[in-house]
Amino acid sequence: MSAKTKGNEAKVSVLKGQEAEDKILEYIKRASFSWIMNRPFGAVDVAANLKGAVPKTATQKILVALAEKGELVQKAYGKTTFFVANQANLEDMPAEKLAALESEYKAVEEENKSLAAEVRTVASELAKIKGTPTDAELAVSVDEAEVATKKARERLQPLRSGTTLVSASELAQLDADWAKWRAEWVRRRKIFTTFWQLATDALPPQEAEDLGEDLGIEADTPEHAGVERGPFCSAASGQGGRRR
Known part of the structure; x- marks a missing residue:
C-alpha cells in the first residue's frame, strides 16, 4: 500500500x-x-x-x-x-427505566457467564487438538516404528533359523576368562582383608569404619554378595568355572 x-x-x-x-x-x-x-x-x-x-x-x-x-x-x-x-x-432516570436497565444488565451478565463457560470448553478442546500429533508427525512416527521393527526382526532372524550365535570355542574362552579374573578378584580381596585386619586390629569397630570411609574404601555391594552365592561362584561349578 x-x-x-x-x-x-x-x-x-x-x-x-x-x-x-x-x-x-x-x-x-x-x-x-x-x-x-x-x-x-x-x-x-x-x-x-x-x-x-x-x-x-x-x-x-x-x-x-x-x-x-x-x-x-x-x-x-x-x-x-x-x-x-x-x-x-441532564434527563432524570425514571424508576421504570432503571428497572429495565437492571433487567438488561442481569441478562447480559447471564449471557457473559454462558459465553465464559463456552470459552472454557472450547479452550479445553483446543488444548487437546494442539496436543494431538499432526498427520505429518504421525507419518514420521510410523516410519520410525517400521525401521525399528525391521532392525529387530533382522536381529531375531538368526535365532528363529536355529543358527548358533556363540561357538563352542567362544564359550570355552568365556569360561577361561571367567575363571582367571574371578581367581584374581578372590586373591586381591584376600590380600586386602589380611592387610586391613592388621591395620585396624587395635581400633574399635566404629573407628575402623570411619577410617575406611576417610580412605574411600568401598566394600562389596549386595550385588557382589549375590554373585558369590549364585551359580557362577558355586563350589559345584569346579575350580572357578561357570555353571551353564
Whole structure:
C-alpha cells in the first residue's frame, strides 16, 4: 500500500461550526452518563478523545460558548479550566427505566457467564487438538516404528533359523576368562582383608569404619554378595568355572 493511500485513510474529517459544537456537547453528555457522575473535561481531553475531529483551539472556544449558553458548567482549577455537563439539563432516570436497565444488565451478565463457560470448553478442546500429533508427525512416527521393527526382526532372524550365535570355542574362552579374573578378584580381596585386619586390629569397630570411609574404601555391594552365592561362584561349578 502506498504512503498516499495510508495518509488518506488516516485523515480525519474536521468538523466546524454547529457540527463541531453538537459533537462536543454530545460527547460530554454521553461521557457523563457512562461514568454515572459529572466528570470534568478539559479542551485537550475532548480534542484527543474526538480523534482530532475538532482542533484543540476550536474545542476550547466551543466549550466556553457552551458554558455561556448554560449547556456546560465551567470550573477553574488553578490555571486550568475544566467543563462539566450541566446537571440541570441532564434527563432524570425514571424508576421504570432503571428497572429495565437492571433487567438488561442481569441478562447480559447471564449471557457473559454462558459465553465464559463456552470459552472454557472450547479452550479445553483446543488444548487437546494442539496436543494431538499432526498427520505429518504421525507419518514420521510410523516410519520410525517400521525401521525399528525391521532392525529387530533382522536381529531375531538368526535365532528363529536355529543358527548358533556363540561357538563352542567362544564359550570355552568365556569360561577361561571367567575363571582367571574371578581367581584374581578372590586373591586381591584376600590380600586386602589380611592387610586391613592388621591395620585396624587395635581400633574399635566404629573407628575402623570411619577410617575406611576417610580412605574411600568401598566394600562389596549386595550385588557382589549375590554373585558369590549364585551359580557362577558355586563350589559345584569346579575350580572357578561357570555353571551353564
